[in-house]
Amino acid sequence: IKDMTICIIGAGYVGLPLAIAFAKHQKVICYDVNVHRISELQSGKDLNEQHTKKEITQNNLLFTHNKKLIKNISIYIITVPTPINKSNQPDLSMLESASSLVGQSLKKNTLVIYESTTYPGCTEDYCVPILEKNSNLEFSKDFAVAYSPERVNPGDKINTLESITKIVGANDSKTLTKITKLYKTICKSIYPVNKIKIAESAKVIENIQRDVNIALVNELSVLFNKLNIPTNEVLKAAASKWNFHYYKPGLVGGHCIGIDPYYLAYKAEQHNYFPQLILSGRRFNENMGRYIA
Secondary structure, three states, X not given: OOOOOEEXXXXXXXXXXXXXXXXXXXXXXXXXXXHHHHHHHHOOOOOOOOOOHXXXXXXXXXXXXXXXXHOOOOEEEEOOOOOEOOOOOEOOHHXXXXXXXXXXXXXXXXXXXXXXXXXXXXXXXXXXXXXXXHHOOXXXXXXEEEEOOOOOOOOOOOOOOOOOEEEEEOOOHHHHHHHHHHHHOOOOEEXXXXXXXXXXXHHHHHHHHHHHHHHHHHHHHHHHHHOOOOHHHHHHHHOOOOOOXXXXXXXOXXXXXXXXXXXXXXXXXXXXXXXXXXXXXXXXXXXXXXXXX
16 A cells, blocks of 8 residues: 555645645645645645645655646545535535546546545445546446545644544445555554445534534523523533533534535435434524624
8 A cells, every 4th residue: 555656636624634644654646626725735835824844845745736647546535625505405516526537537446535524325326426437447346435534623733633533434345454554554543334324424423413412502592591591600510410511502613514414414305304403403503693693
């Protein structure tokens, strides 16, 4: 594995830390369609101020927006954003573009890893057909696909890529062994699962759980405000019990918590299941900004 070149698609808050970590062990090409971002990184700068010039200018690390430089690579890791549109439906346009790009560059025996957060089944049902169409290769027979959800928390100096537990998922034991060995070079703890859908599901519910719990304390804070009872004092008192989970009321933002519930709800509704608690919590948190204002 250490002799293989890795191509990371996306130089954002997920892709860049991955590129820097892997480049300490093997050759890495980091590709992004954002020419300005690539120029910035080529000059040794990270305007997000998450990484030093020394980390960015490693000998093993190349930044590019040139498609010709990422053909016939052994391992591709796709880390593009997966937002929602104005109707709160998954926007898979960047995932589609990245899959098409990698498909056009695929050779036999290549491993394609997805890190982008999405709904269960998206990798196999949506991304793999795009890879096959653009490469004229067959999944499982000619190339392998795996999933390892990102757990990046920008600005967090404790829960870093190297220190967190990294989930890795694949549908066959050979691919799972390979991706496990790969991520062991940069992560201290690996949690392998034998289905891609399990890894996808684990990622999406991590943030849904937080969203629902925050919605609960937000609703409690609205109620206690009407009752003229200090919410924070109530929470501190309740937290004296050993099994109480201490969440604080407030606004919910970021790249994940406000988006992931809609991804799972989208998949659920395709199977004629309409989530109640998940979407109720999401609606309550979305209205907190108006309430606070």
